[in-house]
Amino acid sequence: MFRLSIRNFFLASLLASCALLPARAQLLNFLQPADPSYLNAEPLSITLEGWSYPYPVTMLQLALEGETVRMAYMDVRPKNPNGQTLLLLHDQYFSSDYWAQTLRTLSDYGYRLVVPDQVGFGRSSKPEMQYRFGLQAQATLRLLDHLQIPQVAVIGHGMGGMLAVHFARRYSERVSALVLENPMGLEDYATLPPVSTEPMARQNMLLTPAHYRRELKAQFATWRPPFERYVEQFARLQLSSEYPRHAQVAARTQQMILEGPILNEMPRLLAPTLLIIGLKDRTVPGQRYYPADVIKGYGDFSKLGKDAQARIPGAQLRELPDVGHTPHLEDPEYFIALLTDFLYGKKP
Numbered sequence: 001m002f003r004l005s006i007r008n009f010f011l012a013s014l015l016a017s018c019a020l021l022p023a024r025a026q027l028l029n030f031l032q033p034a035d036p037s038y039l040n041a042e043p044l045s046i047t048l049e050g051w052s053y054p055y056p057v058t059m060l061q062l063a064l065e066g067e068t069v070r071m072a073y074m075d076v077r078p079k080n081p082n083g084q085t086l087l088l089l090h091d092q093y094f095s096s097d098y099w100a101q102t103l104r105t106l107s108d109y110g111y112r113l114v115v116p117d118q119v120g121f122g123r124s125s126k127p128e129m130q131y132r133f134g135l136q137a138q139a140t141l142r143l144l145d146h147l148q149i150p151q152v153a154v155i156g157h158g159m160g161g162m163l164a165v166h167f168a169r170r171y172s173e174r175v176s177a178l179v180l181e182n183p184m185g186l187e188d189y190a191t192l193p194p195v196s197t198e199p200m201a202r203q204n205m206l207l208t209p210a211h212y213r214r215e216l217k218a219q220f221a222t223w224r225p226p227f228e229r230y231v232e233q234f235a236r237l238q239l240s241s242e243y244p245r246h247a248q249v250a251a252r253t254q255q256m257i258l259e260g261p262i263l264n265e266m267p268r269l270l271a272p273t274l275l276i277i278g279l280k281d282r283t284v285p286g287q288r289y290y291p292a293d294v295i296k297g298y299g300d301f302s303k304l305g306k307d308a309q310a311r312i313p314g315a316q317l318r319e320l321p322d323v324g325h326t327p328h329l330e331d332p333e334y335f336i337a338l339l340t341d342f343l344y345g346k347k348p
Helices: 002-017 023-031 096-108 133-146 159-170 197-206 209-219 225-238 243-258 301-311 332-343
Strands: 058-064 067-076 085-089 112-116 152-157 175-181 273-278 316-320
Touching: 058 133, 067 096, 067 133, 085 096, 085 133, 085 159, 096 112, 096 332, 112 133, 133 159, 152 159, 159 175, 159 243, 175 332, 197 243, 209 225, 225 243, 273 301, 273 332, 301 316, 316 332
Parallel strands: 085 112, 085 152, 152 175, 175 273, 273 316
Antiparallel strands: 058 067, 067 112
């Protein structure tokens, strides 16, 4: 009884001292450690040297828009091949290392896995050029040609889902199946007010790790400690002297998303298609550049997934009610189960 009274007295005093702010939020702030700032962390270069990837990274040299660039990729070969190769395409907020758990499991199941960092992202080159999905699809095709892989099943997440659609439309004979995980581009971004690249780049320069963490948290239904890794990557990159170029390239790739519609491409897809949709996702590309009232009504994946299924001939839809933008991180076991069930029997 005495211990209970002391505990009650402590909590009452704590809440009384925080009367100027919401009591519950103050209590949580008191009980939880502060988020790391990374002010004394080791900087990362613009191509993330020193950042760990789950498998060895190889570079492919390419000529794009008159520039020589390097495309980083992982080529994960299983011990017991099942005859299928999967091409995994990452989202705009991430590099290909975020597929780590997915890669380990799928490799154990016998899949060969080709996992690039698109040009402008991750360990790949960051040229200051006009980014277009057609150009990224072309670079991805060159990678498959370099590896002498005739056909793949394509898995695209977020921005990578948009690229997957463009790739499947241009090179349909190379795609045996298509999996779109909360893809961007399921609504018309041309209805958003245009924002030019330079203001975007200036706003990117003003980002802090706290701002970036808040953006990422909004994409997840439940934020967990392992996800802090992606904030750390951004924060350490921001400490680099090369960060201004990264901020510029990030603005240009953002324009690629806003200006690379796939709505009219989806009805023309030929490959068997699976949509895996986290229903709590409300992600809108470039949302940091718009006031909240401007993007209100956009990014409702509980509706967008169904609309996409109706547009894509024969598409299957699997909805995850308690998941946000990144099902393969938020519910990895169920994501793998949905993916492998769909891919079973779809050999090239």
